[in-house]
Amino acid sequence: MAEISKDCRVPIKMSWDDLEALCRTEGFQCKELGITKANVNEYEVEFLCDYKKTKEEEFYLVKWRGFPESVNSWEPKWHLKCPKLMKQFHVDLDHELRRQKRRAIPKRLDKEISSLLVQKAKHRKRLKTWEAQLNLTCNHPGGIFVINDVDLEGPPKNFTYINFYKAAPGIDFIETAVGCKCKNCLEEPVNGCCPGASLHRVAYNEQGQVRIKPGEPIYECNSQCLCGTDCLNRVVQKGIQFDLAIFKTDNGRGWGVRTLQHIRKNTFVMEYVGEIITTDEAEKRGHIYDREGATYLFDLDYVEDVYTVDAAHQGNVSHFVNHSCNPNLQVYNVFIDNLDERLPRIALFSTRGIRVGEELTFDYKMQIDPIDTESSKMDSSFTLAGVSTSPKKRIRVECRCGSDTCRKYLF
Incomplete structure (x- = not known):
C-alpha cells in the first residue's frame, strides 16, 4: 500500500497502481511516483x-x-x-x-x-x-526472477521474504565474542583461526568450493575476526551469488527454483532460512502443514533435537526449492557469528556441476553417514517437514521428482 504525497493533497491509502491512476486522471503531481507537471498527461502502454x-x-x-x-x-x-x-x-x-x-x-x-x-x-x-x-x-548479489507460464497462480499468500533466521519469542542467539587474528585463514587454522579453534580444518579451497565431507561442520570467520571481507573463509555469509528463477512447475509440484547461471561442483548456492521454533511447536505446526500438503519444517539436530526451522510463512528462495531423491544440492551445518551448536545455519552446496536452466533440488529426508561422532557431533540424518530419527507421525506424501532412483514417497 502507498499513501499520496502532500503534493497530491489526498490523504488516502491505496495500491500503487490505483494511486498512479488517480494522480493522472485528476492531474495530481506526486514525487514518490515520479509524476510531474511535465509528464502527468503522458500515455504509456501497460499491456x-x-x-x-x-x-x-x-x-x-x-x-x-x-x-x-x-x-x-x-x-x-x-x-x-x-x-x-x-x-x-x-x-x-x-x-x-x-x-x-x-x-x-x-x-x-x-x-x-x-x-x-x-x-x-x-x-x-x-x-x-x-x-x-x-x-x-533480499540482501544478496544474486537476482531473483519469477516465471509462471503454466497457470494463473500468483504470489503466495502469507509469505514474507527474510534474509536471516528469525527467532521465535524466548529463543536467543549467542553471539560470539572472539575472532581470529590470522593474516591468511586458509594457511593458519592451527594458529587460532576459527575452524582450528573448533578443532576442525578450513572447509573451503582457494576457489571457495567446499572440500570437507557432508556431516562435518563448517566454521567461518565472524564479525570479530581481523581478516577482511575478502577472506577465503567467508562464503556462506556473503549470500546467494547466482541469479535464480522461482518458476511454476508443470507436473503438480507447485513452485520450484532453477539457476540462471552455471554452478560449479561443491559451490555454495543458498541457505535454508526461516523462523526458529522449538520442536514442540514444530510438532503442533507439522500436523497443520500435513493437512495442507506442505513441507517447510527443518529439524536442527546437529547435537540435539531442540529447535526447528519453519520456512512456511517466512523464508528466502529456499522456501520454493523442491525435493528430489537424486538431488543436486547437499546440506551442511555452518557456524559464523552464533556458536550455539543447537542453532547451526543450514547451507546448501552443489553436489555436481549444475547447468543453466536446471532446477535446484535437495533431498527432504537426506541421510548422511556420521563421519566421526566425537569430532563432528553429527546426527545420522538431516530432516525436513518434521521427520527425524524420533518417532513422529506424518502423513505419507507421494514423491513426484521423476528421478530413476525415486523412493515413490517423500516420507
Whole structure:
C-alpha cells in the first residue's frame, strides 16, 4: 500500500497502481511516483487487451499505464512503440489458439480469448511486482526472477521474504565474542583461526568450493575476526551469488527454483532460512502443514533435537526449492557469528556441476553417514517437514521428482 504525497493533497491509502491512476486522471503531481507537471498527461502502454484486423490495418486495444480501464482505446499498430508487449501478446494468443486447436488468427478475437489474454497480462504484472519486491528485500548479489507460464497462480499468500533466521519469542542467539587474528585463514587454522579453534580444518579451497565431507561442520570467520571481507573463509555469509528463477512447475509440484547461471561442483548456492521454533511447536505446526500438503519444517539436530526451522510463512528462495531423491544440492551445518551448536545455519552446496536452466533440488529426508561422532557431533540424518530419527507421525506424501532412483514417497 502507498499513501499520496502532500503534493497530491489526498490523504488516502491505496495500491500503487490505483494511486498512479488517480494522480493522472485528476492531474495530481506526486514525487514518490515520479509524476510531474511535465509528464502527468503522458500515455504509456501497460499491456494489450484485444486485437482486430481490417483490410487496411491491424488494431490493438490498449490499457494505458496509470489510467483506469474505462479509458482503454483501440490504436493502430503503427502508432504503438511497444514491440516486446506485442510479441508477448501474440505468444499468449498463439498458445490459446493452439489450446483450442485453431490455426489462423481471427480478424476479431472473441470475448473468451480476449478476456483470457487480459487475465494473463494482469497475472504477469502481479508477478513482476512481486519480483521487484523480492529484489528490494533480499540482501544478496544474486537476482531473483519469477516465471509462471503454466497457470494463473500468483504470489503466495502469507509469505514474507527474510534474509536471516528469525527467532521465535524466548529463543536467543549467542553471539560470539572472539575472532581470529590470522593474516591468511586458509594457511593458519592451527594458529587460532576459527575452524582450528573448533578443532576442525578450513572447509573451503582457494576457489571457495567446499572440500570437507557432508556431516562435518563448517566454521567461518565472524564479525570479530581481523581478516577482511575478502577472506577465503567467508562464503556462506556473503549470500546467494547466482541469479535464480522461482518458476511454476508443470507436473503438480507447485513452485520450484532453477539457476540462471552455471554452478560449479561443491559451490555454495543458498541457505535454508526461516523462523526458529522449538520442536514442540514444530510438532503442533507439522500436523497443520500435513493437512495442507506442505513441507517447510527443518529439524536442527546437529547435537540435539531442540529447535526447528519453519520456512512456511517466512523464508528466502529456499522456501520454493523442491525435493528430489537424486538431488543436486547437499546440506551442511555452518557456524559464523552464533556458536550455539543447537542453532547451526543450514547451507546448501552443489553436489555436481549444475547447468543453466536446471532446477535446484535437495533431498527432504537426506541421510548422511556420521563421519566421526566425537569430532563432528553429527546426527545420522538431516530432516525436513518434521521427520527425524524420533518417532513422529506424518502423513505419507507421494514423491513426484521423476528421478530413476525415486523412493515413490517423500516420507
